[in-house]
Amino acid sequence: MLPVNQAESIILNLVQPLDSDRDVEIVDLLTASGRTLATPITSKLDFPHWDNSAMDGYAVRFADVKDCSPENPISLKIVEEIPAGYEPHLKIEPGQTARIFTGACMPLGADTVVMQEVTQRKGETVLILEAPKFREFVRYRGSFYQADTTLLKPGISLGVAEIAVLAALQCLEITVYRRPRVGILSTGNELVEPHQPLKPGQLVDSNQYALAVAVAQMGAEAIGIGIVPDERKILQETIAKAIGCTDFLLSTGGVSVGDYDYVEEILTELGAEIHIHSVAIKPGKPLTVAKLADSDCVYFGLPGNPVSALVSFWRFVQPALKKLAGVEKEAWKPEFVTVRTLQDLHSNGKRETYLWGKLNLGSDGYEFQLARGSHSSGNLINLAGSTGLAVVPINETLISAGELVQVLKIS
Numbered sequence: 001m002l003p004v005n006q007a008e009s010i011i012l013n014l015v016q017p018l019d020s021d022r023d024v025e026i027v028d029l030l031t032a033s034g035r036t037l038a039t040p041i042t043s044k045l046d047f048p049h050w051d052n053s054a055m056d057g058y059a060v061r062f063a064d065v066k067d068c069s070p071e072n073p074i075s076l077k078i079v080e081e082i083p084a085g086y087e088p089h090l091k092i093e094p095g096q097t098a099r100i101f102t103g104a105c106m107p108l109g110a111d112t113v114v115m116q117e118v119t120q121r122k123g124e125t126v127l128i129l130e131a132p133k134f135r136e137f138v139r140y141r142g143s144f145y146q147a148d149t150t151l152l153k154p155g156i157s158l159g160v161a162e163i164a165v166l167a168a169l170q171c172l173e174i175t176v177y178r179r180p181r182v183g184i185l186s187t188g189n190e191l192v193e194p195h196q197p198l199k200p201g202q203l204v205d206s207n208q209y210a211l212a213v214a215v216a217q218m219g220a221e222a223i224g225i226g227i228v229p230d231e232r233k234i235l236q237e238t239i240a241k242a243i244g245c246t247d248f249l250l251s252t253g254g255v256s257v258g259d260y261d262y263v264e265e266i267l268t269e270l271g272a273e274i275h276i277h278s279v280a281i282k283p284g285k286p287l288t289v290a291k292l293a294d295s296d297c298v299y300f301g302l303p304g305n306p307v308s309a310l311v312s313f314w315r316f317v318q319p320a321l322k323k324l325a326g327v328e329k330e331a332w333k334p335e336f337v338t339v340r341t342l343q344d345l346h347s348n349g350k351r352e353t354y355l356w357g358k359l360n361l362g363s364d365g366y367e368f369q370l371a372r373g374s375h376s377s378g379n380l381i382n383l384a385g386s387t388g389l390a391v392v393p394i395n396e397t398l399i400s401a402g403e404l405v406q407v408l409k410i411s
C-alpha cells in the first residue's frame, strides 16, 4: 500500500499536459467559461484608457482649491459639463472648473476631482467647501495596467472575472485547451442502469452518473461507456477500444482481490505498466493506475464502492485531470482548509482516513460537522450534502472535537 502523497506524485508524473499548440481550439468568449486559457492575453491599451473621474463632482486644478475649507470656500466658474462618454473640449484655466460625472474624461488642466457632496452649486459657479487631496478621485490612464503587459497567463481557468477582463480587452475569440476526453465505465455483473427494474441481488450503477458529473464539472468531456459485465473477454475488448479515444479511462469496480476482479490482469495483457495497485487511504484502498503501452492514455481503476470511487476521484483523479487540461501547476493540488472539528474523528490508524461532512461557518470561522449515519464506503446517502472530507492522518486514531483538522473541499 502506497502512502497517499506518494500515490499522488506517481500519478502526476504519469500525466502529460495537453499540447499548447496541437491540443487547442478557439471558442467564443461567451462559451469560454470553465475552459483553460492556452495563450497569454496582452492588453493593447492602457487601462483606464483615459484619465477619468471616480466620482460625480467637479474637475479642478488642485492649486486653486488646496487651501479651502467650510469657513473659507473657493468659488470656481463652471466652463463645461462632462458626462461619461463625452470628449471634453476646454482646458481648465485658473479659477475654472468642469462639472464632471463618474467615468467621464478629465479635461486638460484639471488634476483633481472634488466630490459634489462637499460643494455648493450657485448657477454657473460652484463653491468648494473642503480641500481635496492632490489627484484625488482621478483614475489616471494606465494606473491599473499598461499596454503590452500580459494580463492573463496560460493555464488559468476562465471564470466570471477572467471573462470580464477578456471582454474589456475586446478579446472575443479565445484560444483554450480542448476538453480532455475521459472515458467512464462501470464493471460488475450486479449492476443495472437507473431506469432498469431491480432484480434480487442487483444494484444501480450510481458511479457512472457521479463520475460523469464530476468530470463535466471540471470542464472535461465525459464519455459514458456504460456497464461492462465481469467477463474477461468483454472487459478486455471494451478497455482496448476505449484507450484509443480517451485521455483518461476511469473504471469502477473489479480492482480488488475478488475472483471477478479482472482489471489489473487485463491491463497487463494489454501491455500496460501498472504503477499503483493500492493506496493507504480509507475509503479507497484498491486503486489501479496504469499507463497504456503506445498510448498517452492513463487508466484509473477506481474502487467500486460509491464513496470510495468518489473519494479516489477527488483525491487522485482531479489533480491529474487538472494537469492534463493544461491548468497551471499551482492549481493542481486539492484544496485543503484547516478548521476545527465539532465531533471526534476516529480512525483505526492504519490508513489515511477521509470522513465526510459539512464545512459550516461558526462564530469562530469555519467548522467541520461530521455527517451523521454510517461512514461505510458503500453508504452514498450521507455523502449527499457533504462539502468536505476531514482527514485523519495515518498512524493517528483520533482527532478530538475542538481540535484542528485538514478538510479537503469537495463539490
Ligand code: AMP
Residues within 6 Å of the ligand: 186, 187, 188, 190, 191, 203, 204, 205, 206, 207, 208, 252, 253, 254, 255, 256, 258, 303, 304, 305, 306, 378
Ligand atoms: P468491487 O470493487 O467490484 O468489488 O465492488 C465493490 C462494491 O461496490 C460492491 O458492493 C459493488 O456492488 C459496489 N459497486 C461496484 N460498482 C458499482 C457502481 N458502478 N455503482 C454502485 N455500486 C457499485
Ligand code: MG
Residues within 6 Å of the ligand: 187, 188, 189, 230, 253, 254, 260, 304
Ligand atoms: Mg465488482
